Amino acid sequence: MAIVHEPIDLLALVARVQDAGVGAISTFVGTVREHNDGRAVSGIDYEAYEPMATRELERVVAEAQAQWPSVRCAVVHRVGTLTVGEASVAIACADARRAPSMDAMRFVIETLKVRVPIWKREHYVDGTREWVDPTRAATAAVSS
């Protein structure tokens, strides 16, 4: 469970949950895409309240493991400026069986998105930048 400033290594994350008792590994990778809400995106700044984000990620994983006790989970979220196609978050959940690995993976990404103190500011091709607010339909544009 970590906030990192470097590109995410998916295989290293998978290796952390791998084990001789594991038969299924589900992963989720979030990437920067070139469009959002109809606007052309050139990149995203990710910012975190790092000590709290790390603790929230640990709490989310602990809750997943309370619900699916045999699942092994690892999560990493990147901060800094990312370009289109780069991974911002990666989750790996491993279990003897596939259903718990998939259910836990989904729980972790859905819960992470509503609770972990991380923010993103999109850079648009037109030169503006904007903090993304999922609680509002539209956000105020801030000139870059």
Added chain:
Amino acid sequence: MAIVHEPIDLLALVARVQDAGVGAISTFVGTVREHNDGRAVSGIDYEAYEPMATRELERVVAEAQAQWPSVRCAVVHRVGTLTVGEASVAIACADARRAPSMDAMRFVIETLKVRVPIWKREHYVDGTREWVDPTRAATAAVSS
């Protein structure tokens, strides 16, 4: 969509579905585990009816794309003798949004398991081998 005889390269699979419009990539990896139904497993032989398995994989992916038209899917299944911890199957489903990528990934692994003509013979630590039959509670042991 392929049957391969070499170790699976997860990152290459992810790269095949990656695209500037992609914001979410869900993957599933099936691995050989050291226990099944309480027996100690040392490895698994995977066998496929290769031309049909390839076509069934293509059909499963086509059905996923009919249900989630924007999802990009790639699947690879390995055949041959695998040891504990090695990946037998990998699926990557990418989309602008996470829900379709996760739903399509789950559909592909569940459908693959009931339809694609691939078989596995477990090698047990006690020296016996057995073809796994998911339709029967117990399968007949064949001495190695």
Added chain:
Amino acid sequence: MTPVPVLLFASYADAFGTRTLPVPIAAPCSVADLVDAMRPLAGGDRLPATPLVAVNHAYAAPSHMVMPGDEVALIPPVAGG
């Protein structure tokens, strides 16, 4: 009569001791008739009541007609993944 070659895999290949079984029946014939023609052969007692059959790489119903030259395979319970 030219026998119909049937491809066998996994436990079925073990049961019949071969990966290609010449089945003594003339095509055209139904899938059901083809399976019935396999039952008296050595290993045929290990077939389930309605084994899955593929014709030209697609699952085929018992009533499907097998034509000369078709690629026919018996599909044991699958266990991929």
Added chain:
Amino acid sequence: MTPVPVLLFASYADAFGTRTLPVPIAAPCSVADLVDAMRPLAGGDRLPATPLVAVNHAYAAPSHMVMPGDEVALIPPVAGG
């Protein structure tokens, strides 16, 4: 009175023009009172009705008491992933 330093991030840091805002209120005080003391400050008009607050790296209810030395942060709507 020693002001309570409040950590700000993202759009809130932009609104107040700083990443650590000394809020003129004496601890102990409730989270609700702390937020109210921020509203008259420059940028305070951009706060929502009930902004999320974290005390010592955990979300805190409006009635939670902030003690001297606590690490207090205002949490804008999160958008990770």
